[in-house]
Amino acid sequence: MSSSTGRLFRVTTFGESHGGGIGVVVDGCPPRLELDAAMIQHDLDRRRPGQSRLTTQRDEADRVEILSGVFEGRTLGSPIALLVRNSDANPGAYEHLKDVYRPSHADYTTEAKYGIRNWQGGGRASARETIGRVAAGAIARQLLRAAAGIEVLGWVHQIGRVTAPVDSTSVTYDQVEAHPTRCPSPDHAQVMADAIEAARRDGDSLGGVVRTIARGVPPGLGAPVFDKLEADLAKAALSLPAAKGFEIGSGFAAAAMTGREHNDPFTPGPDSRPRTASNHSGGVQGGISNGDDIVIQVAFKPTATIASAQRTVDRRNNPVTLSARGRHDPCVLPRAVPMVEAQMLLVLADHWLRQQAVDVLGCEAQS
Amino acid sequence: MSSSTGRLFRVTTFGESHGGGIGVVVDGCPPRLELDAAMIQHDLDRRRPGQSRLTTQRDEADRVEILSGVFEGRTLGSPIALLVRNSDANPGAYEHLKDVYRPSHADYTTEAKYGIRNWQGGGRASARETIGRVAAGAIARQLLRAAAGIEVLGWVHQIGRVTAPVDSTSVTYDQVEAHPTRCPSPDHAQVMADAIEAARRDGDSLGGVVRTIARGVPPGLGAPVFDKLEADLAKAALSLPAAKGFEIGSGFAAAAMTGREHNDPFTPGPDSRPRTASNHSGGVQGGISNGDDIVIQVAFKPTATIASAQRTVDRRNNPVTLSARGRHDPCVLPRAVPMVEAQMLLVLADHWLRQQAVDVLGCEAQS
């Protein structure tokens, strides 16, 4: 079960970084949705390594094949299985890591859990696993767009000590994609890119924050208790490699605010439903969407793989010094944007479908 | 399903703030665990209103009854159902809220989702719903203590603009409980208490941060993908009323650190397993516990109910001015401590049980 998520829009990923390939099965996508491989490939291309000099040099085309669930350009309602073959794997490059636990990687914990580990790469902990999620997210995007008019957009808000002020309500996809950092503020983007280059030269790495927004979410998605919308978003975000923190709306800043400052006053909306004058709630109140933009932030730690020498231990508990070789991102943030989007899309698709089974008895009581 | 959580240690809560009562069913607790009502009542008493002048004046004893699943002081392996009757409900006090949406409450979103609302209180969105979680958490605490030697302890880290420096590795339960704020630093606790009183007098409210730690967690709990331990902890935390943010280990501070600063070097441990020289990971690497203390932080917004007049709308989308009456907490943080502990306990109990079904084939491969 640990490789599945979602109640009705059910996603199961499989595959290690080195092996036959990476894939995903999406069960529960409604039938008759227009879908083709190109729609999925588009998001995968935003995630793939080697897309710019800011990312890892591992160069894999990551071409997706639709194995099932689509017929004549439309979904069948049956499981949609997608497969991306591993092509640029280089197991020999990992031979020196066979008996060593890399600091702040999952090497040690994987062995503690399973008593076995595919040392030819990161296994399930590899960022390659997110291929399946981004591919599934692309299907969710198509569903939410077609069925509900919901759009999800993410961007880089912070890298290292550089934070970009961006107006969440107006930022566009083209602005985000205009720069390889995926920071839509051109000036800050360049400073971020320079910082990434400097870290790479220095054998070091950087962290950052991705902000993601969902527009067009109708009121009523979510649930009041365990499956609050922000709870599922938090889980989705923290399930990404290297994620360390999550905020919705005001986030940690809320801790220092007073109720008078924080409460979002309701005002009459044009379509006879209320609007809020501010959005500290981040689009969710009591676990349920209120129709505002949903705004989340996800913090990522700096990449654990660095070129500098580090202290660690081997599998026999002996101290050793490790110097990483091989290809890696000095900063995951640019590639994390489509990953966070995907995770948000999966949560929204699931909750949107769940709501279809809630609102089934007519609305007379609402008057 | 929205009222259930956990895969093997399965918790289902029920009940509204006004009605027959609040309860919980815990399915999957192993048999033969010592359990009695007093163990559960202990945690409920830390959660209940009216425990100090810092909390709401609603005074309910919240006495728990074990309906099933326990026989002669031990669990049977069957569902443990617990019931707490509502006794101090005062529906009349809510009559003026029947047609009004309180700002930053769940009134509007509940109607948007369900088309109906029990206006005699907060319904499922009421903090009273957490009675079931705290009661279930007390059972999880008993299980983790007896079966695995795991202890969970939370405290108030921040209220408003006051942050208390506390040494996570040494803080004790008695230190936390010594002051009604549940801040274990006496000096800071008093400043926090004064701030809460000031907010109450001012018709305002305060937010804050709870830090919670799990000690004695063995390496290997968690999962590498969707059900990462930190992901389930994040969901559990954000499912609490008023929670806005979650961090594990370094949290958002990680975004501004470099890999060299952030990586936790491994050193040989005394029992032939590695230890980390720092704990930016927060006890979890790649979604799986590494044996270190697990450290999380949860941000809470200021209480939405304030005595000051506020702009809002009614159910017919007309603007109205609302002045809250009735009893409420000017700051939920002191009572949030047992809630966050409970949520962490539920996640750990579930993952501990899940691991029993993973490590079943002997460990020869680990040598």
Next chain:
Amino acid sequence: MSSSTGRLFRVTTFGESHGGGIGVVVDGCPPRLELDAAMIQHDLDRRRPGQSRLTTQRDEADRVEILSGVFEGRTLGSPIALLVRNSDANPGAYEHLKDVYRPSHADYTTEAKYGIRNWQGGGRASARETIGRVAAGAIARQLLRAAAGIEVLGWVHQIGRVTAPVDSTSVTYDQVEAHPTRCPSPDHAQVMADAIEAARRDGDSLGGVVRTIARGVPPGLGAPVFDKLEADLAKAALSLPAAKGFEIGSGFAAAAMTGREHNDPFTPGPDSRPRTASNHSGGVQGGISNGDDIVIQVAFKPTATIASAQRTVDRRNNPVTLSARGRHDPCVLPRAVPMVEAQMLLVLADHWLRQQAVDVLGCEAQS
């Protein structure tokens, strides 16, 4: 999890035959459904002991209390918790069974599984546990009636060696309820009643078969693979105490038929959808309802509790002779009718809700 069932119409039962009470939590019932305790009590009264001289003399009123989820006569969309207190428990009557395994009961297997057993009755294996299912089934009945026009009706088809020929398409609720056996053929009902009385006098017991039908089920409910409608019905049926077999449509008779005999020819229906000329399929084809009546049969073994002396062993593996005392049904079939109905109602409610999340994108492709 073993005490929960259903994906969207989620039912969790709790309680042992001796203890605080028996209950159920129904999570996922749509909001705004008319519901009151009397609707639930009606089905519970058909299940309760002591309703006629054919059933056990244990006389419990089994009054249901709605603890949550209903407000002003309508469901809120939140969990509906129901509680029935145990009133006629007589633990002393079981003292002699404390260390003995009754043949073909769950005494031994319960201890094998849990290492502990509430010997003051049947615990979770008691037929009393089905109170929660029948109560939940009554809510499902109300939902299916109001939302979809689906009706479920069961009756006794066979007791011992007596089988009643009944026209499934025309039999009515009043015919079933006209006789305490719940066999709608008056002549056969009387023979069955006489056989039950004879078995009781002889210290013996009888088995039988319940047939149940669902009318008005729209085409399209179910699923093509693991969650075939007949698969979920089979699980639901075999989860009842004493159930030994399940059939849909032609059932085991299909094994001796040829394809020409068994296939149900399609003919044009009046509303531009096909009808079948026969119904060997039992209303389900490929796991999905076809709009015909769904017809199932469930076989029940004779009651394991008999007054005659029996060989068995005690907890120390010593041979002993056991003579049952206490109150029991010589034949469960009359009371099994509302139980099978309830299980079928729960499956249909769940699949009906699931279908609401499938058919969401318009039907243009169907033309």
Next chain:
Amino acid sequence: MSSSTGRLFRVTTFGESHGGGIGVVVDGCPPRLELDAAMIQHDLDRRRPGQSRLTTQRDEADRVEILSGVFEGRTLGSPIALLVRNSDANPGAYEHLKDVYRPSHADYTTEAKYGIRNWQGGGRASARETIGRVAAGAIARQLLRAAAGIEVLGWVHQIGRVTAPVDSTSVTYDQVEAHPTRCPSPDHAQVMADAIEAARRDGDSLGGVVRTIARGVPPGLGAPVFDKLEADLAKAALSLPAAKGFEIGSGFAAAAMTGREHNDPFTPGPDSRPRTASNHSGGVQGGISNGDDIVIQVAFKPTATIASAQRTVDRRNNPVTLSARGRHDPCVLPRAVPMVEAQMLLVLADHWLRQQAVDVLGCEAQS
């Protein structure tokens, strides 16, 4: 979710009869289990078409590829993905079925549910989907054998009007596999084979019954309420294409027995646990295994595809006459044996894993 089953040994199948291929993801298989493709291929070869002249002439090698989850001959604990490419698909052969609903197939119900259908074959309703189940079952077989000493064996008990008396306690795999019918009684096997040949020549088809047994199951597997072992077995059985009935132990014959006849007396066993003198219970009492052989029977209807002309309707509700072309089995029973085995193996593997998370607190209470 409809394409997934199991709680801890979690199986998700994908793929249509015509498309990229058929596959399965097994999540939750414990790590360090010896596994290679040959072990899986062995069971697939027993399922594949074209294995004898009794089965369909569609000739596909059905070679399985392990995509993930296995490293150096052992499971990693991560999802095991298996893929079998479709090679002998012949979509043109189905062109004449594009607008016609074949009687007692899933053509109509699939369109009723999804509003779309891959008419180039049976889609998800095709028996080809069971490739994934048999492959997953082979992994479960390996787990149960290695971890618990459990063996599952099925055989053909009845075809058409021919029933073979077979001693369940002594029948062997070699006896079953000695004849292409998979009936271990050579004389009856030959009569069955002749009947199948006769049906084929006559443009007709036959049904039958598979009996399957599990040996070496320890006491304690299963659950007392919804997830009774026989309930999950019933669901597993009825989820197979063409299954119409399920029995455990005495099955429908129990209905005509008395309690004195049916009860299984306990006698002292050699290892200080009780044995039963008969096995009407079929190895399960109160939903939990008692250590006896588990014995189930599954009834299959005659193949719906027959060469004879049949009445039906097309998608515009017009009456048409259909004569099947193409390749099909005149009797699915020989190939159904590995399918039923697989389904039983999946249920037992899941419940065996579940029990590892129940029996965790030591057994002092059992003395």
